[in-house]
Amino acid sequence: MSSVELRKVDKHYAGYHALKTVDLTIEKGEFVVMVGPSGCGKSTLLKTIAGLETINSGHIVINGRDVTREEPGDRGIAMVFQSYALYPHMTVAENMGFGLRMANRPRTEIDAAVKRAARILRLEEQLDKRPKQLSGGQRQRVAIGRAVVREPKLFLFDEPLSNLDAALRVNTRLEIAQLHRRLKATMIYVTHDQVEAMTLADKIVVLNAGRIEQIGSPMELYNAPANEFVAGFIGSPKMNFIDGAKLGETAKTVGVRPEHLTVDAKSGAWKGTVVHAEHLGADTNLYLDCEKAGLLTVRIFGVYNAEPGATLYATPDPAKTYRFGADGRVLK
Known part of the structure; x- marks a missing residue:
């Protein structure tokens, strides 16, 4: 498990100020959800933690180590995207073990890791199938399984349920919550859906126009919003x-x-x-x-x-x- 610290993180894109002096501390084992409207900076912030975006100023510290200038592969993270990005010609087992094969890990180690992840994600009966034979929810579980087999210090989720229909979103949301409890891993999850945030998070980070408006538990934000923006964003209707x-x-x-x-x-x-x-x-x-x-x-x-x-x-x-x-x- 890893802790994460963002210290005065700023990010600019050609005249657009995407992240504005962001300070955030995430404790080991926490499930933190970042929410906000489109364009608020939540996905950009996640990508800076992953190393997929470079920051203009500030520091990113993972598990006590400053990783601001490190490559994504050196940060000990695994990321699950909105797109499943599965290889259609590979089986489920091959897709899940692909990253370990690229790292030249022993075959016995890969097989054991894939079987362990499949058991956690209830994919044991699907290991020999191709992605086209799976439902949307199963494909997303395979994408999550590909991250699990690497045993990362930190999981990053970028709107992983947005391509699923309503029923599958509920089921997969439950599975992600159960996965967090089983692995006791640190997870950072980005969504525009405040219902996902309220039901999954230990701690919610509400972003607006590149700034953090408020940080707190779901019920803290519901009962004691700091401002009109947070009050209007948290709660449904x-x-x-x-x-x-x-x-x-x-x-x-x-x-x-x-x-x-x-x-x-x-x-x-x-x-x-x-x-x-x-x-x-x-x-x-x-x-x-x-x-x-x-x-x-x-x-x-x-x-x-x-x-x-x-x-x-x-x-x-x-x-x-x-x-x-x-x-x-x-x-x-």
């Missing part, structure tokens, strides 16, 4: 934001999560009209156009029948309402 002036507030913006609003047909804080209702089985999302608060999303656990055009009153939980200043920071 996303937080409602209301112009503070419309509510007579001194805060620039008031935020309340959909699950922290209740509705009543007779009375409440904000009178509104039902625009649409999404019935999801386990819960219901209501969209209310409120006179004071504007368009709100309300999440109700269970089934709630409301017709478009009906009048309902929404009331926020005052203990779970957030106030943001003009700079977007949470007001204490």
Whole structure:
């Protein structure tokens, strides 16, 4: 296992400042997920750790050793990409053992490593198949297995589930979580999907425009976002934001999560009209156009029948309402 330190890392691309004085410490054995919108710098940051991108200033330290100028192959890492990048003419076993063969490792060592990884990833019955005979989820597991056989100090994942359908994403996400528990390895995982971040991470790093906005556990970010950006990015459905002036507030913006609003047909804080209702089985999302608060999303656990055009009153939980200043920071 390895620890990772990023010390004042800066990265420029021809006039574009991709990473801006990034400081980050990742402990041994942690599962850290980097999230943020497209173009925020999360994949660039991962590639700098891998050595696939050079940085303009700062230092990258892995397990106490400064690797800033080292080649990718010397950093003791393995990377799993969005693309499976499997060789179609090779079997699963050959694909998984390819890196070890290129390193001229003994055949017995390669076979043992492949079998061990296949057992961990439930690929034992697939070892003699070609990639075209596998499902998307199985192909991604083979790509992960190719990393596992190398016994790296550090695993890097760059949006590995984005090519999978919804059901396979859930299954493969579970398998990655189980893999982390089995190997007790340090893992850094990049995704734009905050649900993946919330369900996988020990620690989440939220990036925006090349800067780290906040670092914390999933529930720390959910319950105590540092600013309006983090509050809006973490949580699904996303937080409602209301112009503070419309509510007579001194805060620039008031935020309340959909699950922290209740509705009543007779009375409440904000009178509104039902625009649409999404019935999801386990819960219901209501969209209310409120006179004071504007368009709100309300999440109700269970089934709630409301017709478009009906009048309902929404009331926020005052203990779970957030106030943001003009700079977007949470007001204490």
